[in-house]
Structure formats: C-alpha cells, structure tokens
Amino acid sequence: xxxxxxxxxxxxxxxxxxxxxxxxxxxxxxxxxxxxxxxxxxxxxxxxxxxxxxxxxxxxxxxxxxxxxxxxxxxxxxxxxxxxxxxxxxxxxxxxxxxxxxxxxxxxxxxxxxxxxxxxxxx
Numbered sequence: 001x002x003x004x005x006x007x008x009x010x011x012x013x014x015x016x017x018x019x020x021x022x023x024x025x026x027x028x029x030x031x032x033x034x035x036x037x038x039x040x041x042x043x044x045x046x047x048x049x050x051x052x053x054x055x056x057x058x059x060x061x062x063x064x065x066x067x068x069x070x071x072x073x074x075x076x077x078x079x080x081x082x083x084x085x086x087x088x089x090x091x092x093x094x095x096x097x098x099x100x101x102x103x104x105x106x107x108x109x110x111x112x113x114x115x116x117x118x119x120x121x122x123x
Contacts, residue, residue: 008041008044008045008048012035012045013045013048013049015035016031016035016042016045016046016049017049017053017055019031019034019035020049020055020056020066021055021068024066024068025066026046026049026055026056026064026065026066027046027063027064028042028043028046028064029042031045031046046058046064049064050064054067054068054072054073054075054076055067055068055072057072057075077106077107077108078106078108080106081102081103081106081108084099084102085099085102100113
C-alpha cells in the first residue's frame with residue numbers, strides 16, 4: 001500500500017507530531033522505533049505533517065527535515081513566494097511590480113528598484 005493512501009487516526013498523528021517536536025527531528029526511523037510502526041505508516045505520518053504543518057518539510061532527497069520555529073516560518077514564506085513566481089512564469093505574465101508586492105506579502109525584503117540607466121552618449 002502506498003503511504004499517501006493509508007488512513008491515519010488523529011490520535012496517532014498527534015502522538016507522532018508530539019514525538020517529532022520532542023526530538024526536534026523528523027524521520028521514518030524515529031517514528032518506527034518510538035511508536036512501533038511499519039515503514040509505510042511512518043512515511044504516511046511524515047507526509048501528512050509536511051502537508052499540514054510548517055514543522056516538517058520533505059527535501060528533494062526524500063528525507064524529512066524538522067523546521068519548527070523561525071526557520072520553518074521563513075521556509076513557508078519562501079515557498080509561498082516561489083509558488084507565486086512559478087505561477088507568473090507559467091502564465092507568461094511576469095510583472096516586476098507584482099513580484100515586489102508578493103515578496104512584501106510574504107515578509108521578504110523587497111530590494112529597492114534600480115535607477116534607470118542612461119544610454120551611452122554619442123560623440
């Protein structure tokens with residue numbers, strides 16, 4: 001059975017989330033060892049945490065990263081901003097002012113607009 005199709009009881013999810021916070025780590029092995037779970041159930045719990053919280057993120061390698069607190073908030077902001085940038089690129093309507101506004105909405109520093117450059121003088 002695929003991990004994303006396993007039904008998860010809220011009580012078990014709560015225990016798993018508490019364990020991840022307690023150990024400040026998010027891994028399949030941690031959940032297997034401490035909760036006596038199988039591989040698929042542990043993976044399903046971490047997938048749900050990654051979907052529903054900012055405390056756990058799945059990295060491209062397939063591992064999970066504990067990101068609670070300020071780093072989690074910053075990652076969530078960067079993720080939100082990146083989604084807006086990708087949507088603008090997909091619609092082929094990239095507007096610099098819109099991107100600056102999006103950065104501001106996510107609490108990211110907005111660089112000052114560069115002064116326009118003058119064309120070189122002809123002699």
